Amino acid sequence: MSDSATPSLHPSVICTVDVVLLTLRDTRLEVLLAQRDRAPFEGAWALPGGFVHPQEDADAAASATRVLREKTGLEAPYLEQLGTYSGLARDPRGWSIAVVYCALVPLEDLEQALHRRSTTRPSVARLHDAANLGRLPFDHDAMVAGAIERVRSKSQYSSLPVHLCGAEFTLPQLQRTYEAVLGEPLNKVSFRRKMEELNVLEPVEGAMQGGAAHRPAQLYRVREAYRQRLSMLERGL
Amino acid sequence: MSDSATPSLHPSVICTVDVVLLTLRDTRLEVLLAQRDRAPFEGAWALPGGFVHPQEDADAAASATRVLREKTGLEAPYLEQLGTYSGLARDPRGWSIAVVYCALVPLEDLEQALHRRSTTRPSVARLHDAANLGRLPFDHDAMVAGAIERVRSKSQYSSLPVHLCGAEFTLPQLQRTYEAVLGEPLNKVSFRRKMEELNVLEPVEGAMQGGAAHRPAQLYRVREAYRQRLSMLERGL
């Protein structure tokens, strides 16, 4: 914070935010990519991002929220800061700083938002299989890898994956979500015991059926006390 | 990354790095603070930090390393990115981004470096008890709290605290380090089992004595394969 130059002599740092939005289709993670509408890498699929707007955004998290709203119409997704990528090498325009956020959204919410959006503007954003992204511009490959790694890691001890489910869900649905994120099958009894002790869920009166030919499962939702707080937690453990 | 304005129209973002350097004196964590030599908060004790120098620094981590070298003379401490604080509210000069790094250094290394430094320049940096810092300027309180929380958290499952010990140390010394960081006593047998399975340490031939009237303890050091790698790991688990 102490330096021989004033900030106005350092206008050459490019300040941006990028968002790794993850969602789950069946058992696969998908990442939201947007087609770039200007150089560099015009036309390429890349993470949604943009410059910080100091006049408009209270902080970088607000910039990320705004970017996501502009590209998808989503209003209040789960958002968590992943980290910051910086340096001369990552952007051909010059020395830059990119604050990266990870967003988790239920597939239905995202598709609804994108569909509403497509009625007014040409859609610029689309979901891509996280396992087959090809090469992305800038250092977006590393950002995606970091986001997936972070989500996997936190899912081992927290209730993070609930953000990939809708407002109400059954325990078997949630378990399949965990299994998809972690990439391995989980023990049913242990999973239920873990959810029980986390004490984040509460049952909703009225079982779901889905017309399936078997015993219906209890619906759950996130407790009110945790609903907002989950977004605030920075590394629960 | 796509925006209606060019970066040169956004010169108002102040880009800085701040470093939370932690070390251990006996059983207490201490934080390095530097006395600010200019406004805002001139004269106040604050985290060592400074503007990013795009001409000089390859990336923000290099800025942090440079800042630490300038203030302390330390050359290659363990450094890990904590996160980024941003927004209009945190700095009276305007909308700013601070990339925060956490450094872990053995007390002896730091004191040696500071002592060497004090022979050429007036010392501007000093260690302060982490538990009694008082109020720091900017959002440095939150940064310190975040750093301590991160170190505590990672110490539960990794070998992170070895960076607070010197090149060679005994298992009882390392255990006391863990206990100081975690703030709770650890089971001796479990601790040794954990260190064994992490497989990060190797014994050094020749026991330490310290002239104590009891059985000397085996000296250990970090395995060569891990010596550099530890700094690279971003969230081991």
Add this chain to the structure above:
DNA sequence: ATAATAGTGTCTGTGAGACAATATGGA
């Protein structure tokens, strides 16, 4: 009734902590 999945009770092995015995150097 049967199929299919939800939900629960019980057993067992693994691993962490408690306890304690042994090892070793200095006074």
Add this chain to the structure above:
DNA sequence: TCCATATTGTCTCACAGACACTATTAT
């Protein structure tokens, strides 16, 4: 020898996963 701490062996308890049994709905 005695003291203090290092190091190692063993026991026990808690918990995670395996297994299996019961519950509930649609066909």
